[in-house]
Amino acid sequence: MLSVHYIQKGLLFHKPLHSIDTLLQKLRDSLAITLVHFYPLAGRFSSQTTENPKSYSVFVDCNNSPGAGFIYATSDLCLADIVGPKYVPLIVHSLFDHHRAVNHDGHTMSLLSVQVTELVDGIFIGLSMNHAMGDGTSFWKFFKSWSEIFQAEESNKNGDLCLKNPPVLQRYIPQGYGPLFRLSYSHPDEFIRPYDSPILKERIFCFSSETIRTLKAKINKVCGTTSISSFQSLTAVIWRCITRARNLPLEQETSCRLSADYRARMYPPLPKDYLGNCVSAVRTAAKAGELMENDIGWAALKVHQVVAEQTSEKVSQMIEKWLKSPFIYHIDRLFEPMSVMMGSSPRFDKYGSEFGMGKALTLRSGYAHKFDGKVTAYPGREGGGSIDLEVCLVPEFMEALESDEEFMTLV
Structure with missing residues (x-):
């Protein structure tokens, strides 16, 4: 998955009655707790290469990482500007971080980034997750877990924020292989092919x-x-x-x-x-x-x-x-x-x-x-x-x- 894009999906809400600052703080706090359970998503990619034989391996470094991304943005868009048009407007792409990034960019970009955009009458939460880290099942598992912890923080003040169904982080590695899988390349230019979408x-x-x-x-x-x-x-x-x-x-x-x-x-x-x-x-x-x-x-x-x-x-x-x-x-x-x-x-x-x-x-x-x-x-x-x-x-x-x-x- 190193040469394809991040998964980018988001949810559009009515603007809450309480202050945006309060919402943002709760989103940040619950995101931090969720990342304790999903800690690889707070890491960065690192690579090992050899020349003879030629090989290239990518792994997640959870120690030397500035963490996941959290962005607050504002827009003069209204809910109707997003849900009203017959065709999805291109402006929706701007509601996500890591635009056009490929998963190999996880060496320098966060593996997971949240963009919370305040609209005139709504809130859009756009989540971008490195597709080399997980598939759609993993993506929506994270989204749901984050919401679960957010809701628990709202109702539970004793600090008990365990997930009902925590993620299973142990990697599946077939017997006789791993822990690193070696690709027969010496440089990412040999296998990274950026893809530009046609006009759609x-x-x-x-x-x-x-x-x-x-x-x-x-x-x-x-x-x-x-x-x-x-x-x-x-x-x-x-x-x-x-x-x-x-x-x-x-x-x-x-x-x-x-x-x-x-x-x-x-x-x-x-x-x-x-x-x-x-x-x-x-x-x-x-x-x-x-x-x-x-x-x-x-x-x-x-x-x-x-x-x-x-x-x-x-x-x-x-x-x-x-x-x-x-x-x-x-x-x-x-x-x-x-x-x-x-x-x-x-x-x-x-x-x-x-x-x-x-x-x-x-x-x-x-x-x-x-x-x-x-x-x-x-x-x-x-x-x-x-x-x-x-x-x-x-x-x-x-x-x-x-x-x-x-x-x-x-x-």
Whole structure:
């Protein structure tokens, strides 16, 4: 993950009635306590290199570090400026620290940084976390833990600020390997490839719990099964509709990837609170003509099958292959043009972090990891199985998707 961006996600709240200075102090204090539990995130990267043989290793130095970042900013933006426009405005990117930073920059930049932006009538809490330190599960685990400690400080004055489910910091290292993994490079210029996003339209599409339930039932009935999940059903729809919006040649292959969490799929399983990266982008593919000629159940089965194939044996094989020939992820090499990538998960409790301000109005993300065909899944604010999708497409394809009847009747 050293050559891709930090994870950047944030929550938008109504401005609290009490003073901003009080809120900021409580946020800082609770952040400091949370970092005691997640202390690697307060460190910095350090490297070891050798020339003969050529090798490069990165580790976290928790001793020689100025700590995590905390920024207070002000803006003349209003809540309506963020939630009102049809497309997510680019100004949202400024609500996060570490803009365009890649994870290798953790040698000089904080591994975790919070930016609290005071709007005219709201508060935005933007969190940037080094993706080499953890995946989406780890990211939202930290966010929720910080809120839990904030709330505990509000109600508990006796200093008992233990987490109900603390993170598991012990690193997973396969037998016979480690503790350092040596990459066959001598300088970061050999494997760091900065990525610039194209000009994109970004829009949040909301799907009600009733729509999701109906879609799942319909697809399972068509396929004669009960095993296709709500998210797999919705993924099949978005893959098919984006492919149609692109008007691809019938013989052109198009792929669909989903982020798969491997914690529970490994044997023995890793703890669900494991702090680190335990995720992969699993892939299925089809010719554009096949997607269009077959019904939605055909696409949903392909999506379901590739997820079901992620057994402990397959995960072990993937890890073993990487250990024998380590590689660095690069967005422009991993994701083919005209593909769809379903990132994050609607299962994460993203609205569970309240910081004494009640339930957030909405979620937003920064510049990181955005390209044509990137879709990020959030739980819907209404709960109950509703799902919001943050869709990034070049303007031409976004316009075509918005004219797609199959897709828009579900929105």
